[in-house]
Amino acid sequence: MMDCAQLREHYEDYALGVLEGPELAELEAHLARGCDVCTPGVERARWLVSQLAFAAPEQTPPAAARAKLMQAVRPLAEPAPRRNWFPVWVWLPAAATILFALYAMNENRKLQQDIAQLDASLHAAQEQRQALQSERERYARAMIIMAAPGTRRVEMKASASDMPALSAYVHTQMGVVIDARNIPMPAAGHTFQLWMVPKPGKGAPISMGLYMPDANGNVLTVAAPPQNVGEMAALAVTDEPNGGSPQPTSKPMWVGPLE
Amino acid sequence: MEARILGPVLFAVVQFGPDQPSDTALMQRLAQQDSNALETLYDRYSRPVYSLVLRILQQAGNAEEVLQDVFLQLWRNAHRYDSARGPLGPWLLTMARHRALDLLRLKREKQRRQEDELDFRDMICSAPNPEALAQQESRAASVRSVLGALPDRQRRAIELAYFEGMTHSEIAESMSEPLGTVKSWIRNGLLRLRQELEAAS
Numbered sequence: 001m002m003d004c005a006q007l008r009e010h011y012e013d014y015a016l017g018v019l020e021g022p023e024l025a026e027l028e029a030h031l032a033r034g035c036d037v038c039t040p041g042v043e044r045a046r047w048l049v050s051q052l053a054f055a056a057p058e059q060t061p062p063a064a065a066r067a068k069l070m071q072a073v074r075p076l077a078e079p080a081p082r083r084n085w086f087p088v089w090v091w092l093p094a095a096a097t098i099l100f101a102l103y104a105m106n107e108n109r110k111l112q113q114d115i116a117q118l119d120a121s122l123h124a125a126q127e128q129r130q131a132l133q134s135e136r137e138r139y140a141r142a143m144i145i146m147a148a149p150g151t152r153r154v155e156m157k158a159s160a161s162d163m164p165a166l167s168a169y170v171h172t173q174m175g176v177v178i179d180a181r182n183i184p185m186p187a188a189g190h191t192f193q194l195w196m197v198p199k200p201g202k203g204a205p206i207s208m209g210l211y212m213p214d215a216n217g218n219v220l221t222v223a224a225p226p227q228n229v230g231e232m233a234a235l236a237v238t239d240e241p242n243g244g245s246p247q248p249t250s251k252p253m254w255v256g257p258l259e
Numbered sequence: 260m261e262a263r264i265l266g267p268v269l270f271a272v273v274q275f276g277p278d279q280p281s282d283t284a285l286m287q288r289l290a291q292q293d294s295n296a297l298e299t300l301y302d303r304y305s306r307p308v309y310s311l312v313l314r315i316l317q318q319a320g321n322a323e324e325v326l327q328d329v330f331l332q333l334w335r336n337a338h339r340y341d342s343a344r345g346p347l348g349p350w351l352l353t354m355a356r357h358r359a360l361d362l363l364r365l366k367r368e369k370q371r372r373q374e375d376e377l378d379f380r381d382m383i384c385s386a387p388n389p390e391a392l393a394q395q396e397s398r399a400a401s402v403r404s405v406l407g408a409l410p411d412r413q414r415r416a417i418e419l420a421y422f423e424g425m426t427h428s429e430i431a432e433s434m435s436e437p438l439g440t441v442k443s444w445i446r447n448g449l450l451r452l453r454q455e456l457e458a459a460s
Contacts, residue, residue, distance in 0.1 A: 012445075012446070012450075012453075013442075013446065016421060016449070017424055018425070018445060019426070019427070020426050020428060043344070047345065049421065049449070050349035050353050050356075051349070051452070052406075052421045052452075053311045053352045053356070054398070054399040054402040054403065055402055055403065055421075056307075056310045056314035056422075057310065057314060058310050059306070059314075061309035061323065061326055062319075062323060065305070065323050065326055065327060069297075069330050069331070070294065070297070070298060072327070072331065073297055073331070073334055074294055077292050077293065077294035
């Protein structure tokens, strides 16, 4: 797993679109989770890259292009406020014009509502796409960790005999992946919490994050490793109230030794 | 590189007079569906946008299509533009480059175009010193100077990346150069550009 300091030198390559491989995946993962170091760094790099447009030879667009654009846009535009230039004696025709304008405005408003609905649908689709993107990146990170040299598989046995074991993949630098199939949901208002349990005398358990199984009881979650993995004795999962607990409040449901 | 370049155009459009509305004011009006604001912004930015997309696409009809698309996107998404996140010019140029490269890849790879995949967060450009925007001409000169001073093949690598949307590997293959060499060329070229632009500010 690369940290922000390691990714900094790739910001310009990313903005330019030349970055590939694990660096691209890592940086995209940082951006997907709104990293407050990499996001502004990439935005600054994007500005630098945008300046390369100055190297393009100057060209003037065809005059018809402007008319075509405005022709496409004007039916959607709000009518600009106009001063009434008509004298009093033309009020009747003016009134007819106003009535027609009101009708047109009403039609326009309906059109605007349709556009707003389309925008809302688009927004929902974009959010769904971002969620899928985030899911895909998490999956990709999990695959990278699981396949990395130096990753150790740890079987986490369940405390209850009727529950399946979990598989943990531990890489001291890249992180921990928890892979589970067909596990039960936690109690209502509760969530599962993953812990690193230190060796005796080395401190209290360290929370590695919360997770919930999906509708099929499957879990694939990635957690960053603590700095002192070497001092850890075991991985454990407990059932905790929603939002998690600072320290475990229940007996572990799954435990896997790290030694 | 052709003799006439884009810098003076951008300088001219950014150096609008004190009686001209600012980009921020125009974008606020655009968010209210004011078509006059769109006309003003089109007059201000259509030339640099068109110049860029024509350089990428090398075909006037396609460039005109992308130009139209960029300003329609601006019209439809004006409410999403946040002037606090960065100036409009680089945002528009970034969107134009994305759209043009999408079309270029579509034509190359015969892929179906994904019209709805434009994410406006991917367009945000944060200028290092927004107050220095008035120095656009000197920045344009810096870009030309830096690129002009680079060895031909190094400049070509940057052009393949920016104007043709190639990745490191694709550039290395296209130029028959080692991947590491291409990475160094691009990285060093952009670092030099950043240094020049910071010095110009």
